[in-house]
Amino acid sequence: MRPVSIRVKLTAWYVLVFGVVLACFCISIYVMMESKLLHSVDRRLQTMAELISKTELCAVPNFLPPDFERRLNRIFGTRPVGKFVRVLDLSGEIGSRTDNIDEDKIPVNKDLVREVVAKGEIIYETQTPLGPDMPIRFINFPVKSFKGNKIRGVVQVGTSLGFVRESMRNLLVVFFLLVPTLLFVAAVVGIFLAGKALKPLREIARTTRHITVNNLEERITVPVARDDVGQLASTINGMLDRLSLSFQKINQFTADASHELRTPLTIMRGELEIALRGERTPEEYLETLGSSLEEVERMSRIVNDLLLLSKSDMGQEVMHRDPVDLCVLLTNLLSHFRILADEQRIQLSSDLDEVETVFGDQLRLRQLMVNLLTNAIRYTPAEGKINLALKNVESGVEISVADTGIGIPAEDIPRIFDRFYRADKARSRQYGGSGLGLSIVKWIVNAHQGTIKVDSVVGEGSVFRVVLPTEKKI
Ligand SMILES: Nc1ncnc2c1ncn2[C@@H]1O[C@H](COP(=O)(O)OP(=O)(O)OP(=O)(O)O)[C@@H](O)[C@H]1O
Numbered sequence: 001m002r003p004v005s006i007r008v009k010l011t012a013w014y015v016l017v018f019g020v021v022l023a024c025f026c027i028s029i030y031v032m033m034e035s036k037l038l039h040s041v042d043r044r045l046q047t048m049a050e051l052i053s054k055t056e057l058c059a060v061p062n063f064l065p066p067d068f069e070r071r072l073n074r075i076f077g078t079r080p081v082g083k084f085v086r087v088l089d090l091s092g093e094i095g096s097r098t099d100n101i102d103e104d105k106i107p108v109n110k111d112l113v114r115e116v117v118a119k120g121e122i123i124y125e126t127q128t129p130l131g132p133d134m135p136i137r138f139i140n141f142p143v144k145s146f147k148g149n150k151i152r153g154v155v156q157v158g159t160s161l162g163f164v165r166e167s168m169r170n171l172l173v174v175f176f177l178l179v180p181t182l183l184f185v186a187a188v189v190g191i192f193l194a195g196k197a198l199k200p201l202r203e204i205a206r207t208t209r210h211i212t213v214n215n216l217e218e219r220i221t222v223p224v225a226r227d228d229v230g231q232l233a234s235t236i237n238g239m240l241d242r243l244s245l246s247f248q249k250i251n252q253f254t255a256d257a258s259h260e261l262r263t264p265l266t267i268m269r270g271e272l273e274i275a276l277r278g279e280r281t282p283e284e285y286l287e288t289l290g291s292s293l294e295e296v297e298r299m300s301r302i303v304n305d306l307l308l309l310s311k312s313d314m315g316q317e318v319m320h321r322d323p324v325d326l327c328v329l330l331t332n333l334l335s336h337f338r339i340l341a342d343e344q345r346i347q348l349s350s351d352l353d354e355v356e357t358v359f360g361d362q363l364r365l366r367q368l369m370v371n372l373l374t375n376a377i378r379y380t381p382a383e384g385k386i387n388l389a390l391k392n393v394e395s396g397v398e399i400s401v402a403d404t405g406i407g408i409p410a411e412d413i414p415r416i417f418d419r420f421y422r423a424d425k426a427r428s429r430q431y432g433g434s435g436l437g438l439s440i441v442k443w444i445v446n447a448h449q450g451t452i453k454v455d456s457v458v459g460e461g462s463v464f465r466v467v468l469p470t471e472k473k474i
């Protein structure tokens, strides 16, 4: 099915609502007008009936004076055009009447007359003796005696409602011409206004369609008015900013990863080519193999780290939530790292308090500490000092690794958690670092809803502080 454009939908709704409002308006005007006209007819009939009832014409209701018409004309000063008058006695028998109506054309409703007499009230009546298009409206007016309230008869004054019908028919014709014209005008105006309002949206759609990976830096022109369309444009631009940043990161990451893997491969290739160039002694072969193995180990470490990070990105790495005794975990690690520290002639001390239990993934927390301690040993020269401390703090448990190493320049600190970022590339690679260790640390800390902070002074040392929450809500 072909999609209906918003423009058409908006206009259709607009015309529909306008049509309903217009219909309600016309119906109310029609009803009001009809009732007003009828009311004015009734009022005129009543005035006449009242006037007649007070004259000698009604003195003897069942008696027809010979000059009824003439006397009537005298009362009104002129002949009442289009009206008929009848004077009835109490039983509904016709006494006097004008000649313009045949007696049997409008039969007297005797029950109604009796009701008028009984109640002493005016009752209006509509009859259609001349067909449905010519209704006759008349009043049944009780004639009261000059003294007291005794009813003596009933005066009927009637008139044709042809004029009312005619007026109403004319009104209907006006409505039938006016409503479709107005609806048509509304539709034209509606489609024009909707088009005008939606024009910026079409512009946005057109620009967005052109944006691909190759021109992610292009942006939509945000309209000056801070309306919904302006907001939409800003939102899309914001999304493009984020996308373009992600793309840049991915590109950088791919470039860095290939570069990192190329270095050990180049080294291996060079060594293997030299080894193959001529006869070598078994010791030389062993040396080549040994160094190749070192490079392979380096590569597999990088690949493992990369795999772990990309799995964490995709949310495939499951974090356990077990109670972890950090004191025990750090004590075990210390025994292992003491050997490494001794080799480098670094003094490794510790300050471990009994702390509350942390809920988390034992293996990952171990990895976090291994990465921090490896860095501390790696970036601390001989005769330096490293201190590992564990204590309770307000927001949980704090683990800190402080060293008296080379330190990190202040401008590098915000970036050391980025993938492949190394503050001192040459030195770091020489130590075998690839710049992924702290990215993994950051991911583990975040997954445990913890925080990590770094304080460092170049040439004096660095302190890494990790705070892990102790509540059971990772
Ligand atoms: N304790 C430290 N003292 C001085 N510099 C540090 C310290 N820890 C980290 N850095 C700096 O931060 C950079 C990033 O550290 P990270 O652990 O991510 O990578 P790496 O140690 O170079 O390599 P990897 O840990 O992947 O083997 C390091 O290259 C180093 O420049």
Ligand SMILES: [Mg+2]
Binding pocket: 371, 374, 375, 433, 435, 436, 437, 438
């Ligand atoms: Mg490291």
